[in-house]
Amino acid sequence: MSTQxxxxxxxFLIGLSAASALVAHExxxxxxxxxxxxxxxxxxxxxxxxxxxWYLGLSQAPSWRRGFQVVLGLYCCVLFGFYLx
Amino acid sequence: MMWVLIISELLVFGAGLLAFSAVRLTDPDGFxxxxxxxxxxxxxxxxxxxxxxxxxxxxxxxxxxxxRRNLARLALIGASLLGVVFLVIKGAEYADKAALGITFETxxxxxxxxxxxxxxAAHVVAGILILLLxxxxxxxxxxxxxxxxxxxxxxxxxxxxxxIYLFG
Numbered sequence: 266m267s268t269q270x271x272x273x274x275x276x277f278l279i280g281l282s283a284a285s286a287l288v289a290h291e292x293x294x295x296x297x298x299x300x301x302x303x304x305x306x307x308x309x310x311x312x313x314x315x316x317x318x319w320y321l322g323l324s325q326a327p328s329w330r331r332g333f334q335v336v337l338g339l340y341c342c343v344l345f346g347f348y349l350x
Numbered sequence: 351m352m353w354v355l356i357i358s359e360l361l362v363f364g365a366g367l368l369a370f371s372a373v374r375l376t377d378p379d380g381f382x383x384x385x386x387x388x389x390x391x392x393x394x395x396x397x398x399x400x401x402x403x404x405x406x407x408x409x410x411x412x413x414x415x416x417x418r419r420n421l422a423r424l425a426l427i428g429a430s431l432l433g434v435v436f437l438v439i440k441g442a443e444y445a446d447k448a449a450l451g452i453t454f455e456t457x458x459x460x461x462x463x464x465x466x467x468x469x470x471a472a473h474v475v476a477g478i479l480i481l482l483l484x485x486x487x488x489x490x491x492x493x494x495x496x497x498x499x500x501x502x503x504x505x506x507x508x509x510x511x512x513x514i515y516l517f518g
Contacts, residue, residue, distance in 0.1 A: 268409070271409060274408075275404075278401040278404075282394065286390070286391075289390065301518075305512045308512070309508055309511070313505055316404065316501055320405075320407075320408050321356075321502075321505075340364060344368070344371055344513060347371035347372060348517055350375055
């Protein structure tokens with residue numbers, strides 16, 4: 266993995282983490298609770314994708330990457346389902 | 351072999367978070383009130399600390415593969431120091447809870463909170479030791495395995511943080 270790709274992945278992770286904090290702190294009183302929950306989970310899913318793809322090197326194993334993404338995506342949907350109940 | 355460990359750990363933490371979410375259904379108001387006692391800012395700061403540490407671990411492998419051994423070692427030591435920072439922030443958070451008289455018996459929320467974050471913190475301790483070990487025995491394969499373990503710790507936190515700290 267090139268330095269530039271790793272640096273970009275890191276900056277992306279910082280941005281996503283800041284966005285999570287912003288959504289939880291600033292938007293939780295403004296937006297619907299369900300929307301806030303969904304945004305927080307989407308951001309967590311995006312962060313996990315970056316870690317799997319660029320830090321754990323799954324960009325070099327596309328079928329594994331797809332498998333992980335599908336399972337993680339389904340898992341996040343189940344978590345969101347619990348959150349909505 | 352490392353991937354078997356990574357998948358097993360993800361399954362264990364995944365099951366723990368699902369159990370947490372299921373038990374929350376029995377007392378959503380109690381869980382929401384208990385969550386108010388958590389330090390979201392400290393936890394958000396810890397996310398930054400951990401992803402930065404993961405970046406250094408990834409860079410260490412990159413530098414080792416291009417024969418910049420000293421730089422790789424420094425990056426691994428930096429990554430493990432950030433792991434220590436994570437534990438210090440986590441320790442301060444636990445100390446605050448203790449000062450308020452909050453234990454794992456206070457509410458089901460805190461049982462899961464201590465269990466999941468404590469188990470994760472134990473992995474951080476293990477990760478720090480592994481990073482220091484591979485900084486010493488710095489064959490590229492060793493660094494790759496150590497960094498992969500550290501990224502797994504990072505990945506678990508990224509999923510644990512929103513569910514425990516942010517879901518209100």
